[in-house]
């Protein structure tokens with residue numbers, strides 16, 4: 550079983566995705582590569598779950614398993630209580646998927662592309678509806694080949710929405726979009742969330758996860774290193790106070806370390822208390838602390854610590870255990 554957060558599901562709503570001990574190995578023998586190393590995941594109805602991670606962490610490989618595009622080498626996964634590979638026909642009408650590269654036929658117009666997709670859906674909405682939602686109504690008669698990269702991404706999203714899914718898989722949904730289009734997509738996804746659609750997304754934009762996700766999992770080298778709500782993840786990490794060593798004996802500050810560049814770093818879960826202590830000491834000595842910075846933890850700092858391989862501080866921050 551992979552490491553996983555000890556809970557923090559928003560409530561007891563119906564499980565939509567349940568995965569236990571998922572593994573995915575590419576190749577065989579000496580060249581075999583384990584891209585997914587025994588992960589556990591729970592996503593409940595109406596939840597937005599973001600899977601973050603470094604390049605090659607195994608996010609897309611995990612997505613493939615959840616979507617039934619590949620069978621796990623080991624472990625189990627259920628989507629709506631069904632097997633994503635074996636029961637694909639039953640699951641498919643309830644699921645919309647936006648893959649990393651849509652592979653849309655370049656010669657068709659946007660409307661023709663969407664009409665074609667619409668034909669594969671059992672309970673589709675109209676082409677006009679999805680065009681409006683992804684704000685491409687004025688590009689309806691343009692050939693896909695003539696669209697910008699960001700517009701093509703929005704056609705991918707429109708295709709995923711055509712079947713009125715209850716569960717959406719979004720693999721980097723806003724990559725290549727300009728800031729305004731990204732905001733538009735966020736608003737659309739927030740509206741879908743309000744309508745009760747469950748979403749699993751991958752993204753390299755941490756602000757996207759912060760804006761949209763109820764819970765976040767950070768993958769690294771095939772494993773989930775931390776998983777929880779943003780608040781849980783951030784609160785569980787120490788804040789940092791840094792300053793240049795003043796060249797005289799420091800007070801006994803807990804958690805203080807001095808690096809080779811004579812920069813003092815204090816890691817603390819009591820930022821205010823530690824800062825007051827430090828400033829009181831400096832005031833008494835009429836000392837100006839050069840380069841003084843105090844920073845609460847952020848999703849970015851947690852991510853960077855994981856990416857840099859500092860698994861100890863990251864994992865102890867959010868306790869791991871079996872999920873319910």
Ligand SMILES: Nc1ncnc2c1ncn2[C@@H]1O[C@H](COP(=O)(O)OP(=O)(O)OP(=O)(O)O)[C@@H](O)[C@H]1O
Pocket residue numbers: 575576582584602603604605606607608609610611
């Ligand atoms: N078909 C394959 N055969 C062999 N190795 C593969 C295959 N597909 C992916 N991998 C490897 O598995 C690892 C995980 O890849 P994956 O695409 O799942 O990562 P990712 O987290 O989605 O990365 P990115 O953020 O760069 O898209 C990578 O090291 C990749 O090279």
